[in-house]
Amino acid sequence: MTVTGVERRRDVITVAIGTALAVLMGVVLAAGIRQATRLHAEIAALQTASSLQNYPEDIARELDTLRERLEIRAYSGRALADLRATVSRFDASLRATTAGDVLDAADLARTQRLWHQYDPVLAPVLAFHGQPYADSDTSGSTLSREGRAHFAQVKRAQLFAAVHAKALQDHLVLGVRRLQASASAAAAQLRALLLAGVLAALVLAAAAAYLQITRARDQRAAREAEERTRDILKTVREGFFLLDRDNRIGSVWSEALTRMFNRGDFAGLSFEDLLRDLVPATTLATAVKYVNLLWGDRAHENLMKSINPLGQLEVTAEDGRGGTETRYLQFDFHRVVGPKGVRHVLCAVGDVTSSVLLARELQESQQSANAQLDMMVGMMRTDPVQLASFLDSADAGLKHVNAILKEPARTDTEFRRKPGSIMRELHSLKGEAAALDLQSIADRLHALEDLVGNCQAKATLSGDDFLPVVVKLDELLAYLRGVREMASRISVSPQSEAVPAGDVLAATLQTMAAQLARDHAKRFTLNTAGLGGVPPQYARTLKDCLIQLVRNAAVHGIEAPEVRSRCAKSDVGRVSAEFRAAGANYELIFEDDGAGIAPEALKETALRRNLITAAEASSMDMRGAMALMFRPGFSTADGASRDAGRGVGMDVIARNVYALGGRIGVSTNPGKFTRFKITLPAVEAAGSSAVA
């Protein structure tokens, strides 16, 4: 607006100066022409006047000649004719002078007066016609009577001319001088005018040159400004464009729009067409209504900003690789107001995808940070060596689960084998996590178990049913990697190499026992012995066994303190685990002084779980009843909690022990004790038996 104002003013000044100079030139030229005309007239007058000034002398001379001719009685006709011609010419010239206004009026008047005085003396002379001489033989040629009179007139005229010719001539000379002076003044004026004209032309040329230079400079500045604007529009990260009254995009827009909208034909494009393929129809309708409202005078800027429906627009577009990508665009609208209301609507488009995603990530990372904090608290309470040991076994266990999932399977039966094996693996890991009070990991394992449980519950199984398990398993593996990294960062230096594995296991069991006692309001001591002597090949299996057995003892075996008091037992129960070599074999003796196992209770539970029929139950002996507890799906606690009741615990033990070529024996005395005896073959034998 300001720029055009300045330009307009400059144009007005240019035109004014140009006009003034042109008018000046015109005036100078007109004056010059007038002056030249006058000069021309004066030169003509000067010629006329110059010719006049010799006439009086000529007349006087010719009168002299005429008198001389008459005196010597010579032929006077010629002289008289000359005189007549001269007088007539002079008279005509003088008359012309009078008519042409050549001489100064006063000069002319005096000249005419003098000339009029000539008239009476000259007229008789000129009027003479005839022969002035009378020839006689006697006296020769004499003047005739008319001749004498003529001679007298000539003498008078000659005398008059001798006296007055000078005065008349002087008058004429004076007039001519005046004329000369006037003509030379006119010439000087003309010269001055021409000079002025030349000067004016020079000024005009200079002004034109100056304006041309100024204009060129302005144009250069305008061009540079335009280039700068273009550079800004090319490099700025935001998309900018102006909407005109028809909601069409103007010719100026920033390059960033090309990237945002994957097109380049913005000039003249309507706002509606710009968004048409990117947003749902309802959003488009709202957006168009909104932009139309911007043109009205009803809504003020802040209100319009607060109801902007395009503050965070989700747009889906092809990513150029055959897929689609979702981006978030933020449209800001500003009204450009001129003296006659809203002139344009400026629209600024920003790609806020990264900040939207960042906000989302932030939210997620906050959640995960909270979980990590929980985890960290758990880890700090955990013995570093136990933690490292747990992480190792968790890694191995989950890899095993992964291997089970990857095992090729086609039939329903083949698929149906998977959940059971996975459950057992997960359950044992969960037990370990719970033993170490790693709540967050135990929860995740529990969630994974639920997913596997869902698979088990399905009527038919296919590979797709395991997909959620696979996803969750990957998450868990990633989480455990994070835990391992965190453990190393909070300088939980794994010194497992230095500490014997048996001590680690003993410590794990102690931690677990303490926690179980706390959770179940039981009181008992756990004594371990000989765990350092477990051969590495058996470490994993025995660890699982011990965890399961400790849990069973704490949950089912050891009675609540008040129950123990009533039974005249010590308040504090005793649980012991001893590993020892027995001949060529190994033995693990696990014993608690708790409630023991009632075979009838086992039978009832098995009936309830539909593991056996009533007939089988009644015919089942003590040994058979005891074996029930190792069947898959058997559980003696109702409902599933983190540490008992899932019903896969004891069968995990049995399977693993059998797999190593071992045996499990149970002896119990209801109300007194329960004793498990696990016998494992010598290490070399274990290898061959496992193969067999």
Place this chain on the structure above:
Amino acid sequence: MWGASANKGRGAPPAGAAAPRAPIKMLIVDDSNIVRRRIERSQQFDNLVVIGSAANGVEALEIFAKTDPDVVTMDLTMPMMDGIECIGRMVAKRPSVRILVISALADKATAVEAMERGANGFLNKPFTDRQLNEAIEELIR
């Protein structure tokens, strides 16, 4: 003389020079009694007179026709006739009326729709006294 008595007879405030500023008549439309009272009590303008309140669009239009208010606060979700339609009818009847939408509907499309029908302002529920007064001031300025 008779002009004065006529005014006294009708009980209407004398128009023109006698009143320093003509009072602005406000109608409150909201289906919640609590919100209506809240708006009435919270507004702090000396020259604003609440001339009525309505609990739905139909009632609002009746009072609107009778009292010819200058300013209307309008809820959007109401029984019988919703606020959007009510705005349209009021503006059609009297284009100079100024309407402040006070709604819990936070979606921008509704706000744009209301503005398009002729609303002049938009206030989200819940609102503070200060927000209410600022929104009203924006409206009557």
